[in-house]
Amino acid sequence: MSNLKSVAKHSKVSIATVSRVINNDPKVSKATMLKVMASIEALEYKPNRVAQRLRSTNNKTKLLGLIIPDIQNPFFVDVVRGVEDYAYQNNFAVMIGNFGQDEKKEKLYLDILQSENIDGLIVAPIHGKDKGIENLVKKNIPVVCIDRGLTEIDVDVVKVDNEQGAFNAIDHLLSIGHRRIAFISGNFKIPTYIERLAGYKRALNDYGVAFDEKLIFSRDTDYKSGFEIANKILELKDRPTAIFSGNNLLTLGALEAIHAKSIKIPEEISIIGFDDMPWSISLNPPLSAVRQPGFDMGRKAAEMLYERMLNPAKKKENIILKTELILRKSTTRLE
Amino acid sequence: MSNLKSVAKHSKVSIATVSRVINNDPKVSKATMLKVMASIEALEYKPNRVAQRLRSTNNKTKLLGLIIPDIQNPFFVDVVRGVEDYAYQNNFAVMIGNFGQDEKKEKLYLDILQSENIDGLIVAPIHGKDKGIENLVKKNIPVVCIDRGLTEIDVDVVKVDNEQGAFNAIDHLLSIGHRRIAFISGNFKIPTYIERLAGYKRALNDYGVAFDEKLIFSRDTDYKSGFEIANKILELKDRPTAIFSGNNLLTLGALEAIHAKSIKIPEEISIIGFDDMPWSISLNPPLSAVRQPGFDMGRKAAEMLYERMLNPAKKKENIILKTELILRKSTTRLE
DNA sequence: ATTTGTCATGTAAACGTTTACATTGTGTCA
DNA sequence: TGACACAATGTAAACGTTTACATGACAAAT
Structure with missing residues (x-):
């Protein structure tokens, strides 16, 4: 794989300049920018997200964690799709964990996602006093709860009435x-x-x-x-x-x-x-x-998470969406 | 977050020694090992997977990519569950992309996952001549195709008859x-x-x-x-x-x-x-x-992927699982 | 007493980025 | 002409690990 160094060599500039080009730094002259872009093209260079993430925590290389209780439940599938839709449009990657109502498994995923330096987490807490999630919130990692909130602590929530x-x-x-x-x-x-x-x-x-x-x-x-x-x-x-x-x-x-x-x-x-x-x-x-509205809930949660990432001090929000009663043929008047 | 350095300082050894303890290196004496373990416990140290992955490609901090066409399809949900089941047991993390039969989206996920230095990929190719996947295989990134193979190139496959x-x-x-x-x-x-x-x-x-x-x-x-x-x-x-x-x-x-x-x-x-x-x-x-058997297919694919990671030169395999005809009540004899 | 070998540990480079700071060149102003 | 601002670029440290190599201590062998 090509890296900053090889691109730098190819276009005869320093790696710092190449990095600036990648990040659209306005300080780089038009001429060098074009030169570097050409090299990037030629070498099929793609920034290494791992290195980016290691170096800078500040939501540059965005990685979202998503932890849901049961991926077999179509409702959560909709949530996943909503989150993913927003992520795709904004060039995030999403890491999904499915814990199947197993608290130990949820804990493990929480640890793994933290170790992966995620920029933020969307989670459906297993219950209202989930210590693992509380800890993340306290560490100021952006968290949005979906479907259910947390009782002991103030946190962003997207749920339904x-x-x-x-x-x-x-x-x-x-x-x-x-x-x-x-x-x-x-x-x-x-x-x-x-x-x-x-x-x-x-x-x-x-x-x-x-x-x-x-x-x-x-x-x-x-x-x-x-x-x-x-x-x-x-x-x-x-x-x-x-x-x-x-x-x-x-x-x-x-x-x-x-x-x-x-x-x-x-x-x-x-x-x-x-x-x-x-x-x-x-x-x-x-x-x-x-x-x-699972899809909308997912999208909304991702959006809120992004806002929280950009502005960690923002007041916590509690979004409650409406349900809709859909009458088909499984109910009838009792004579 | 605590890191190697803080643990090293806490237990008065070098970071190399701490690293050795984490990785169960037999060269470290029992006494220091215990001392370091205590510090790890005390500081709640968890290795940073991002740094680990950056430093060493060799499937230490395992990250699997999983790309499926449609997460709304219960069959693929089963596949996901199977992969995830194996991953959980073996301490991998899984990164999922859902491309909805959109080739451009599939391409993007392929790029992102590569940039995330995944150790291996499980994918249901959109068609038999998928260039993006072919490239990964040529780059010697472990790949297992699921549900469908690739026509132009030899690759591990788990499918059904x-x-x-x-x-x-x-x-x-x-x-x-x-x-x-x-x-x-x-x-x-x-x-x-x-x-x-x-x-x-x-x-x-x-x-x-x-x-x-x-x-x-x-x-x-x-x-x-x-x-x-x-x-x-x-x-x-x-x-x-x-x-x-x-x-x-x-x-x-x-x-x-x-x-x-x-x-x-x-x-x-x-x-x-x-x-x-x-x-x-x-x-x-x-x-x-x-x-x-979607779940089994997912598990099997993850298992094959792991074997491929451990032994990249291994001969490519083509696993074909059996389907099962389940007769319930939606068919009847034609009189 | 010196050499050799073994074991445990430390030092420092490397992975691929970002970024504070330093350097260089150029034009402007007095 | 000299001082200075400013723009463009480069240098090097840092992120948190792993690991090749160096070091040191101590026991065994000569």
């Missing part, structure tokens, strides 16, 4: 006559789900429907839990007429359970999922869902 | 009486799809069924194409009794089209998709599919 999103879903179900609505939640140690439960309760309250603890189910936040919980729900004596499921994966698990028992959606049971998926419309019947 | 996979699907459809089977293919500039077509033809041939060009459809490799092509197919006068769709996204698009027209699967039309998805069983009816 979970309470309102859940409210809208339940409100809709109530408005079409449902009264026994089961909630398949993710793990309540994740703040997101606490907020969604609050929305559920508020809607019930608005309609004067009593809250029934027995209709709330929470275990892990994965496919299997969705399947198992739905099975339990479907066997309840006084079976709920509708299910509100707390995320993507839980919804899919629930659908498997429902189909396996040949229970008809929406005639025999209605279902709304939190999280829309690109192919929700391909399901049979097409699924009604609370859509989170 | 596409021909046989398609054959199995079509063979099954033929065996249960179907004769007019539409193939919704991805773009034929991607070698994968040429191979799948070959399997389609071989099965037909085995059954003595004439090949009908009019049943083969190819445009882009995305959801929209699947939807549009399926619409066209469903409106054919002599409508096919079965559809074989060439990948994940095409299948989902096709399903939307079928459901929108309220055509019953499998009573009115059978469908088999190439690529299984974690939630294929949640579809209604559960989808029959040709399963590719």
Whole structure:
């Protein structure tokens, strides 16, 4: 690989001058600039980002870290795409870690990314008191939290109005006559789900429907839990007429359970999922869902991160995006 | 952040000794080793991977590049997970680029990853004559191609037996009486799809069924194409009794089209998709599919890459994994 | 007592950049 | 003409490591 030195030799200037050309330093004369550019072209020189990063921390050679809990979840895929979209346009590189709700793994990624001198980090914290992330913030490494914030410390956050999103879903179900609505939640140690439960309760309250603890189910936040919980729900004596499921994966698990028992959606049971998926419309019947703008969240987070990099002293922001209730065919009026 | 120097000062040895401790050099005495370890602990020292990578190319601080065409495709998500799984176990970091079938973007990622001094690259080439990747191979940077190979040059490849996979699907459809089977293919500039077509033809041939060009459809490799092509197919006068769709996204698009027209699967039309998805069983009816072992492919590719890093002169390998035909409820015997 | 060898440690160069500072050349002003 | 400003370029240190080589201490061999 060619380097500064070889370019310098080729165009008979010092390496400092070549470096200046690369960085568009206005102090270099037009003539030498052209000469150097020609050499760069000829030798196919590309700056070594590792050396750049080692030398200067100041977001010259930008590297972003992105740590997400579950890359199998289409919502996080959207987030990744959003971050990546912004990164691509601004010549950042992105380093991704997928920790699968494993705190040890998250910790390891945090360490690795720090060792890689990342300029900033976007992360969906495993819970609100994540010490590892807190430490980064304290070290003044730019951090933006996505999907969930941190409770102990002030930090930039991009999230969604979970309470309102859940409210809208339940409100809709109530408005079409449902009264026994089961909630398949993710793990309540994740703040997101606490907020969604609050929305559920508020809607019930608005309609004067009593809250029934027995209709709330929470275990892990994965496919299997969705399947198992739905099975339990479907066997309840006084079976709920509708299910509100707390995320993507839980919804899919629930659908498997429902189909396996040949229970008809929406005639025999209605279902709304939190999280829309690109192919929700391909399901049979097409699924009604609370859509989170994952792509936009990712983009916004990357943008905020960049601003924070440029201006570390800036006041911390808390961006809350709206969800959208998308009604398709998986819910129907209760006669 | 603490560094070698601060650790050296803290334990009153030279930085060379500290470095030796980090790298488990046997030449350092037990006593100093313990002393240095204590300092490392006390100062929470973590080696700076950037400096390590700059200094030594020889896979000490391992960084893998991973370039995939489409992170929205669950198959590639599985590949990512496989690569990441191996990387995690072996303390590599992974840098991911998602180029969305855009050759310019792929090129950019190739450049960035090179500038990041990656120790090796796993990539799904956009087509068989990808010059950018060829160049890397010629520069002796370890490269493993995944899902598709390169035609002009010898390179390590991990792929799947596409021909046989398609054959199995079509063979099954033929065996249960179907004769007019539409193939919704991805773009034929991607070698994968040429191979799948070959399997389609071989099965037909085995059954003595004439090949009908009019049943083969190819445009882009995305959801929209699947939807549009399926619409066209469903409106054919002599409508096919079965559809074989060439990948994940095409299948989902096709399903939307079928459901929108309220055509019953499998009573009115059978469908088999190439690529299984974690939630294929949640579809209604559960989808029959040709399963590719994406996770295993990713793991295997990472493993091969590591071997190539350790032994650059090793003979190039071409690993072909088997697909598996998973029969669920989206196909039925033609009466 | 001197030589030799071994082991543990230190010194300094190198990786490819950026950048503070020094140097050179040129033109302007008094 | 001499002093000076300014523009363009060069020199060298620094970023945090690894590692070839040098050094020193000590034990064994002569």
